[in-house]
Amino acid sequence: MDYDIFELGDVELQSGETLPQAFLAYKTYGTLNATKDNVIVFPTSFGDQHYQNEWLIGINKALNPEKYFIVIPNMLGNGLSSSPSNTASPFDKANFPNVTIFDNVALQHRLLTERFGVKKVALATGWSMGAIQAFQWGASYPDMVERLAPFAGTAKTWPHNSVMIEGIRAALQADAAWNKGIYTVPPELGLRTLGRVYASWGFSQAFYREECFKELGFASLSDFIVKFWEESFIQSDANDLLAMMWTWQHADISRNPLYAGDFALALKSIKAQTVVMPVRTDLYFTPEDSEYETSLIANATFQPIESIWGHLAGFGLNPIDANFIDSALKVLLERT
Structure with missing residues (x-):
């Protein structure tokens, strides 16, 4: 097993249901520094597990484990963290409770603060559903997240x-x-x-x-x-x-007690230095939706990935797109 487990106990979800003996599977790269301010949180996406994020980590890359403490929390439902396939009856299989993006990020926050004592996040980033979680980090913990870089993902799931x-x-x-x-x-x-x-x-x-x-x-x-x-x-x-899929379809960083559905307010509450990177040819996390969202974030730059690789331009398959993302992260991480 190349990852660790953080036991959460019985967790009350946003729905009001309790997920018993919940846990997060996560993997870390690098070393937490003495001031605990070199943390990068990089959540997983739909169908993915932590190792599918590793293409963006390396000593010559922005996510450099010799400089940063990179934490990849596995999203609930992905088969490693609490999921229908690994939860005991009667909450297994189709009886697994509905989990929101807000739930995921709240539990990831517990991981960082309770296990590692983290008070600042240097960067929250992610692709696709990982990008939605990154946005949620920025909205849920605006005084904690210093930089934000969602790529090929929006702050909510738009109708199309x-x-x-x-x-x-x-x-x-x-x-x-x-x-x-x-x-x-x-x-x-x-x-x-x-x-x-x-x-x-x-x-x-x-x-x-x-x-x-x-x-x-x-x-x-x-x-x-x-x-x-x-x-x-x-x-x-x-x-x-x-x-x-349920988590993805119901994603909205404002659909929680903090913002009561006020989407504009949630985006305006983000304080992080932000770079939003949609893919120009993404068919479902569209650049038009991203451009609108970026306009509501105070310190945000709209920096589309000009690629014909569609949504998967953010998955590390095409070296040109991977280099674009890495370069943008390097510039962002140099900002104070």
Whole structure:
């Protein structure tokens, strides 16, 4: 096991339900300094675990473990932290309670403060759902977060994004083997179909037209759909994916007691030096939504990733896009 566990005890969620014996799986890179102010928090995204964030960490990169103490908390529902697949009955499988972005970040805050005694976060960053959590860090703890860099993700799930989630959920649940979440064998057809539906959203039209999948080592489009997209989900637990979909679909950094649904107020409350990096060709976390959100943050710069790799430009697959993100983080981390 290459990660640690932070036991949270019985946790009351935003819904009012209690998640018993909850826990966060997390991994750290680097060393916490004496003043405990070199912390970078880098939450995971939909379907991902901590190791899928590691492409952005390295001694020659902005997230340098020789300089910073980098914490990757695994999102609830991802199979490592408390999830439908690892929670005891009666809260397992389809009975796992609904978890919000606000819940995730509140528990991550407990991890940083209770386990490590952290009072300042040098940077909160993340991709996709990780970006939403980064935004939540900035809004929930404005006096704690000094810098903020969400990429390929917005501060809430806008309506068209929600429609996309409806489609991938329906693809999974249409498999009879899913059995309303009480399955005895994995709903493999549903998982593979989810991957095929997602294939049209994750990359842009230009990515497919120019056959950029060949740069990833796939000989043909059908090879790419099966080996990249279907295989991305076939090893996942269906209820875990559905739990994360619920969190994603209901994401809104203002939907909590701090801001009572006032989205503009939540964004205006962010004090961090902020760089917002949408992908120009992202089909569901759109640059238009990001530009509007950026306009409401006082110390924010809108810096789109000019790439045809769509949403997955933020996943570290394309060296040019990865370098763009890393370079922007280096500049941001130099700001006082």
